[in-house]
Amino acid sequence: MLQTSIADTPSLGADLRALRKTRSVTLAELAARLGRSVGWLSQVERGLSQPSESDLLEMAEALGVSLSLLKGEAQPTEREAGHIVRRAARRPIGKGIAGLAEDLLSPDLTDDFEMVHSTFAPGSAAPAPITRPTQEVAYMVSGHLDLTIGGREFTVGAGDSFRIRGEAQAWRNPYDQPAVAIWVIAPPVY
Known part of the structure; x- marks a missing residue:
């Protein structure tokens, strides 16, 4: 089973969108905080673009969460993704x-x-x-x-x-x- 970071999985974009919306931050506001375009951020949220490590750190800071929330070590198998969270993951x-x-x-x-x-x-x-x-x-x-x-x-x-x-x-x-x-x-x- 191949292990990847969460930045390489579809849940990163969905989680970013959920965090942004929970904090009542618009795409434009978050993009401005990050110094990035709305289009780029929209692509990240839709899983079409992958942020760099420094982008992840800036996103975590802008949303007031730990970097570890956006970046994981052990990821679920494709079959378990979205359903199962193993203790180690x-x-x-x-x-x-x-x-x-x-x-x-x-x-x-x-x-x-x-x-x-x-x-x-x-x-x-x-x-x-x-x-x-x-x-x-x-x-x-x-x-x-x-x-x-x-x-x-x-x-x-x-x-x-x-x-x-x-x-x-x-x-x-x-x-x-x-x-x-x-x-x-x-x-x-x-």
Whole structure:
């Protein structure tokens, strides 16, 4: 099985389009940020042109995502593409918050939602509360987290779930064990 980077797969263009639209950025606006033509960017989104490594880095910065989201190492077989995400092929995502590792569980960002696997290291915490225009539901696989949702404080543990609807949110893991959660987020924000 030939392994390629995501820049060589059709999902890159679809993911770029989904990220751009989720952020309410037009083709013209993103092209201007990148110093490229609208036509070139349109071709990338349609899978007709392949961006260079430096183009990918600029796109990631312009869209506020990690480069690893746009560039993967292990890719699915043609038969599995768009349906199956193998553990080794998960794309790391997130904003580089210390103590938080996140992987995209969804095959791409073209659905109305995304699934994310998050691991919160012991002693880690969100640097500041955030508010996103999303609806999010998470299921705690293991460990414990202290949450602040809309100004209310909660502690959740393995087997618990919680929902956030566009409210200010923050998290911290003051415990000795990592906490693992699976999220469904709509619309996709990564």
